[in-house]
Each structure stands twice: as structure tokens, then as C-alpha cells.
Amino acid sequence: MANAETVRGILLIEDSPDDFEATERSFEKAGLSNPLHWCSNGQDALDYLQQRGKYADVSGVERPSLILLDLNMPGLDGRALLEIVKQDKDLRRIPVVVLTTSNDARDIDRCYELGASTYIQKPVDFDGLIRVATVIRDYWFGIALLPKEEERW
Amino acid sequence: METPVPPVKPRLAKDFLAAVLDTVIDGVISINESGTMLSVNAAVLRIFGYREEQLVGHNVTMLMPEPHRSAHAHYIQNFRRTGIAKVIGVGGRELTALRADGSLFPISLGVTETIVDGVSIFVGVIRDITERHAAQELSTELAGVAEVVVDALVVIDETGTIQSWNPAASRIFGYESSEVMGKNVKLLMPEPYHSEHDEYLRRFALTREPRIIGSGREVTGRRKDGTLVPIDLAVSELRRDGAHRYVGLIRDISERKRREQEREQLIEALKLTNQELDDFAYIASHDLKEPLRGLANNARFLEEDYRDKLDEGGKSRLKRMRYLCIRMESLINDLLYVSRLGRQELAIRDTDLNLVIKEIVQLMEPVLEEQHATIVVPRPLPRYECDHVRVQELFRNLITNAVKYNNSPVKSIEVGHLDQHKGYKDVFYVKDNGVGIDPRFHSEVFRIFKRLNAEPDDTKGTGSGLTFVKKIVERHNGTVWIESELGEGATFYFTLS
Numbered sequence: 001m002a003n004a005e006t007v008r009g010i011l012l013i014e015d016s017p018d019d020f021e022a023t024e025r026s027f028e029k030a031g032l033s034n035p036l037h038w039c040s041n042g043q044d045a046l047d048y049l050q051q052r053g054k055y056a057d058v059s060g061v062e063r064p065s066l067i068l069l070d071l072n073m074p075g076l077d078g079r080a081l082l083e084i085v086k087q088d089k090d091l092r093r094i095p096v097v098v099l100t101t102s103n104d105a106r107d108i109d110r111c112y113e114l115g116a117s118t119y120i121q122k123p124v125d126f127d128g129l130i131r132v133a134t135v136i137r138d139y140w141f142g143i144a145l146l147p148k149e150e151e152r153w
Numbered sequence: 154m155e156t157p158v159p160p161v162k163p164r165l166a167k168d169f170l171a172a173v174l175d176t177v178i179d180g181v182i183s184i185n186e187s188g189t190m191l192s193v194n195a196a197v198l199r200i201f202g203y204r205e206e207q208l209v210g211h212n213v214t215m216l217m218p219e220p221h222r223s224a225h226a227h228y229i230q231n232f233r234r235t236g237i238a239k240v241i242g243v244g245g246r247e248l249t250a251l252r253a254d255g256s257l258f259p260i261s262l263g264v265t266e267t268i269v270d271g272v273s274i275f276v277g278v279i280r281d282i283t284e285r286h287a288a289q290e291l292s293t294e295l296a297g298v299a300e301v302v303v304d305a306l307v308v309i310d311e312t313g314t315i316q317s318w319n320p321a322a323s324r325i326f327g328y329e330s331s332e333v334m335g336k337n338v339k340l341l342m343p344e345p346y347h348s349e350h351d352e353y354l355r356r357f358a359l360t361r362e363p364r365i366i367g368s369g370r371e372v373t374g375r376r377k378d379g380t381l382v383p384i385d386l387a388v389s390e391l392r393r394d395g396a397h398r399y400v401g402l403i404r405d406i407s408e409r410k411r412r413e414q415e416r417e418q419l420i421e422a423l424k425l426t427n428q429e430l431d432d433f434a435y436i437a438s439h440d441l442k443e444p445l446r447g448l449a450n451n452a453r454f455l456e457e458d459y460r461d462k463l464d465e466g467g468k469s470r471l472k473r474m475r476y477l478c479i480r481m482e483s484l485i486n487d488l489l490y491v492s493r494l495g496r497q498e499l500a501i502r503d504t505d506l507n508l509v510i511k512e513i514v515q516l517m518e519p520v521l522e523e524q525h526a527t528i529v530v531p532r533p534l535p536r537y538e539c540d541h542v543r544v545q546e547l548f549r550n551l552i553t554n555a556v557k558y559n560n561s562p563v564k565s566i567e568v569g570h571l572d573q574h575k576g577y578k579d580v581f582y583v584k585d586n587g588v589g590i591d592p593r594f595h596s597e598v599f600r601i602f603k604r605l606n607a608e609p610d611d612t613k614g615t616g617s618g619l620t621f622v623k624k625i626v627e628r629h630n631g632t633v634w635i636e637s638e639l640g641e642g643a644t645f646y647f648t649l650s
Binding site: 016018019021022025072101102122124125126 | 443446449451479482
């Protein structure tokens with residue numbers, strides 16, 4: 001059940017434009033209408049979350065209600081970003097759903113250890129992606145209750 | 154004060170001397186100038202194996218082998234003519250004599266001349282030196298052995314002084330025999346042994362606790378030029394006739410050491426290469442998947458967004474593209490899986506293989522029914538130490554193949570275990586009544602992505618099932634092989650250790 005508070009942005013951190021496009025499309029198909037913001041690398045995502053760099057004086061930048069995070073990115077990779085976000089006292093309350101190609105047990109273990117809420121292996125086909133989007137919608141924006149937005153931001 | 158011994162009376166003297174002559178160990182023969190034997194004592198009879206009447210009155214040459222036998226007459230003649238004693242008066246001369254049974258043996262012969270009643274008599278004293286000779290021969294032979302043997306033989310006494318040195322030792326250490334005889338063996342040792350060897354000898358003499366005695370050990374020796382040489386040293390103790398010796402057998406193992414090192418390096422390099430290959434396959438699979446995903450999605454989005462603008466040809470072309478992407482993805486997944494099999498640790502556990510097969514049968518029930526296939530396990534399978542999950546996959550792949558490559562109306566598959574087969578122990582097998590495999594391809598079929606027959610798109614596999622089988626078997630340090638002829642079914646045999 002959607003209400004004004006829960007219609008907040010989703011931050012998708014993903015280096016592949018093809019994967020971003022597919023995710024965006026699958027969200028549409030799944031009826032997930034939250035605004036989707038895309039950062040293509042870890043540093044950019046960090047700037048966005050901390051309102052730094054090119055995001056310093058831009059209005060309309062809001063803290064996302066959910067972060068979808070790919071692990072394998074050039075530069076600051078997903079694991080490092082996850083660690084930083086979960087140690088930042090302002091950012092750590094945002095649920096992070098790791099959405100990545102790897103299903104390596106070590107990666108899974110590490111992400112949960114660092115504080116990720118969920119680890120999902122990116123489905124190989126588009127139909128699978130639509131299913132994931134549907135479940136995300138039903139779970140994070142249906143059943144789950146999210147922390148209130150801080151005025152400070 | 155000694156009691157004087159009364160002189161023996163003349164008549165008794167003769168008997169006395171006769172008795173003495175007949176008890177001495179050495180043989181005494183008297184002959185005349187023609188060589189005719191005049192008297193022989195008891196020892197002669199014993200030594201040569203004759204009776205007295207066979208010898209006395211006969212020529213002494215019957216006790217000699219050729220060439221002496223024929224030459225004896227000349228010897229006597231020469232002596233008469235020249236007066237030069239070859240055998241006469243000369244101390245024990247070693248010759249070869251002939252026994253009654255025809256055997257030859259070595260003797261030491263001493264001959265003297267005397268005159269009795271105006272007649273020249275030669276008296277020969279004969280000692281059988283067979284034993285002495287044997288000892289000498291052994292000694293000579295061993296000395297010969299020490300000269301030619303490849304390994305160094307160094308003998309020291311209980312103070313460490315070198316008593317014996319052979320050419321091999323010279324070769325290994327660079328010292329001539331004259332340079333080391335009488336010197337302490339520690340000169341062949343680098344520190345700390347050089348300083349400690351005296352103590353070792355002392356300690357062993359005291360405690361009799363062998364540290365190096367009796368066993369071979371790899372140590373380092375020091376050559377004359379100061380360089381070090383790796384050697385294999387075996388020491389034994391020798392006590393004989395009051396002499397106490399240590400015998401060292403030394404082998405230069407520089408070559409062996411070098412080869413060992415090369416082998417170690419090769420193994421390390423191989424391990425590294427294998428690791429790199431596995432990592433490569435793993436990384437490549439992951440990185441290859443990303444654009445593939447993009448490709449598949451783009452084809453789909455194209456089809457979805459431009460559906461109205463595409464004709465049948467366009468639509469089917471896109472369909473084909475999407476199929477090819479799925480195919481590629483299967484291949485990459487299989488590649489990834491094979492590489493993972495090489496990288497991951499096995500979870501070895503005591504496994505009930507009957508349960509493993511039961512689970513497979515349950516899993517494959519719909520397929521088996523549809524294909525009219527039955528799986529038979531004639532004798533219960535043993536419990537075995539192996540990776541449950543992997544071995545299940547192994548069997549599943551073989552059984553799947555057995556069903557798939559089978560045109561019989563009733564497909565029967567047999568799964569079993571043999572205590573022994575073709576020289577291997579604990580052999581498992583999966584046997585089918587399928588189409589069989591041409592022996593030409595028995596090794597090729599295990600290659601990844603290799604298929605023997607063209608197959609329609611919808612049932613086509615990637616051709617990696619047997620590669621998984623082989624990899625899993627190999628990870629268990631086992632062997633897998635096929636026994637099959639075209640048209641006569643196939644049996645896959647494998648071991649898991």
C-alpha cells in the first residue's frame with residue numbers, strides 16, 4: 001500500500017548501462033513507480049548520498065529509500081561502498097539490497113557481514129528481472145515499513 | 154728348575170721320528186733323482202687322497218698338473234747342470250698340485266737335498282694352503298672392488314684417523330690417497346661437523362647409541378678446494394682382530410639434489426598455471442556474461458518495442474538471436490562450473506551411495522517414465538568416502554546420458570560396483586543398452602563442449618556432461634574410462650580414489 005512517505009527514490013548503483021536499462025524497464029513492468037536514480041560508479045554514488053561534488057548545490061537531490069548495489073564496479077567497488085555506507089551514521093539506516101552477478105559464497109557472506117539487508121543474484125533473463133522487481137515492490141514497498149525521512153536533509 | 158729329559162734310545166729314536174713324521178700336519182715326500190717317491194708320510198696321503206702303495210715307487214709327477222708334470226724331469230736335469238735352485242732351499246713356493254680325485258689345489262712347497270748312502274735324495278715339505286689362498290683371494294677381490302666401485306669407501310679408526318681411501322673418494326673430495334691417509338676424517342666436513350666430529354666419536358664409544366651408524370643420511374661434505382658437496386653417507390662399524398673401524402660409504406648426490414630441486418620448481422610452476430587457468434575461466438565467464446545479458450535484453454526490447462514494425466522475417470531473426478544468447482549463456486555457465494570444480498575444496502564425507510542413486514531416481518522420475526527407462530542397482534552399493542553432492546552430479550550426468558543416447562524401446566540402465574575391474578579396485582559403473590560409442594572417440598567425448606551427433610536445438614546439450622564427470626572423478630584422484638562399441642551400449646567405469 002503506497003502512501004506519500006513511501007514514494008521515495010531508489011538509488012541504483014550499477015556500472016553497466018545495459019543492465020541499468022533492463023532494470024529500469026523491469027521496474028516499469030513490475031509497476032514499481034518510485035523515481036529511479038542511477039549512479040554508474042561507487043564514487044559517484046557516494047557523492048550523491050553525501051551531497052558532495054557535483055551534487056553539492058543541486059536541489060532535488062533526496063536521500064533514497066532503498067539502495068540497489070552491484071558489487072563489481074571499477075574504482076570504488078560495491079563492497080567498499082557498502083562498508084562506507086553502513087559505517088556512516090546518517091546513511092546506514094538506508095536498506096541496501098545487493099544485486100550482482102556473483103553468487104560466490106564469500107561475497108554473500110561478506111556483504112551480510114558488512115550490513116547488507118539482502119543479497120540477490122542478478123537474474124540472467126529479463127523475465128527473472130521482472131520477477132525480482134515485483135518482489136522488491138511487494139516487500140520493500142508493500143510489507144516493510146521504512147525509516148522516516150529526516151528533515152535535516 | 155727343569156727336569157732333564159732323558160735322551161731317546163737309538164732304536165726307539167727311529168720309531169719316535171717315524172711317529173713324529175706321521176703326525177705333522179704338513180706332507181713330507183722324499184724322491185730320488187728320477188723323481189721316484191721313496192717315502193711319503195701320513196699327511197701326504199691325507200692331503201692328496203692316496204694310499205701309500207699308490208705313491209711309493211711311483212713318480213712324484215703324478216701329484217702335479219701340467220705343465221709341471223711333463224717338465225719335472227727337465228727341472229731336475231737343469232738343477233744338476235746349473236746348480237741353480239729354483240725350488241731347492243727356497244722357502245715356501247706356491248704351486249698348484251693335483252689330488253687323486255683330479256681336483257687342483259694350491260700348496261706351499263719347500264724342497265731340500267740330502268745324500269743318504271751316497272744317493273741324492275730330495276725332500277719336499279708340502280703345506281695345503283687352500284684356506285689361506287681363499288682368504289687372500291677374497292681380500293684381493295675386495296681390494297679390487299674398492300678400487301672400481303662408484304661410491305667412496307673411507308675407513309677410519311675410533312679416533313677418526315683415515316685408514317683407507319679409494320679412487321671414488323678422491324673423485325668426490327679431490328684429495329689423493331697420500332694427502333688424507335693418517336689425517337682426521339673431519340677435514341672432509343664443513344662446520345659445525347668439523348668441530349663436532351671428535352665429540353660424536355667419543356660419545357658413540359661411550360654410549361653406543363647410533364646416530365648415523367647403520368642408516369644412510371644426507372649430509373654436506375667439504376672438498377679439497379673448499380666447496381661443499383651434498384652426499385649420502387652410510388656408516389657401519391667393523392671390529393676384527395682387535396681393530397676397531399668405522400666404514401663410511403659415500404655417494405655424491407649433487408645430481409639427485411639438482412633433479413629434486415628442478416622437480417620442485419616444476420611442480421610449483423604447474424600449480425601456478427593450473428590456478429591461473431581456473432581463475433581465468435572463472436573471471437572470463439563472469440565478464441563474458443555481462444555483454445551477453447545486454448545482448449539478450451536488447452534483442453528482446455527491440456522485439457517488444459518494434460513489434461508492429463517488424464515482419465515475420467525480422468521477428469524470427471530476433472528470435473534466433475535470443476536463442477543464441479541463451480545458448481551462449483549455457484556454455485559460459487558450464488565453463489564456469491568446470492572451473493569451479495577445479496578450484497573448490499571437496500567436502501569428503503562417508504556417503505551412502507545407495508541413497509545418492511535413490512535421490513537421482515526420484516529427481517528424474519518424470520523423465521524416466523516418459524522415456525520408458527529403468528534404473529537397476531543389482532547389488533547394494535557400498536558406503537564411500539567422497540563428496541556427496543559432486544558424486545551425485547557425476548552419477549546424474551552418466552544416467553542422463555544413458556537415457557538420452559538410447560533408442561531402445563525399453564531403456565535399461567544398470568548402476569553398480571565391482572571390487573575389482575581391469576586392475577583397479579572399487580570400480581563403479583553405469584551401463585546402458587543405448588547406441589554405444591565408437592572406440593575412436595572414447596577419449597574425445599570428455600572434452601568440453603564436444604558432442605558426437607548433431608542434435609535439434611530444443612534438446613541439444615552443451616556437451617559438457619562428461620567433462621563434469623571427468624573433472625569430478627579427477628578431483629577424487631580417480632580414473633574414468635569407457636567400454637563400448639557402436640550399437641552395443643556403453644559402460645562407463647570409474648574409481649573415486
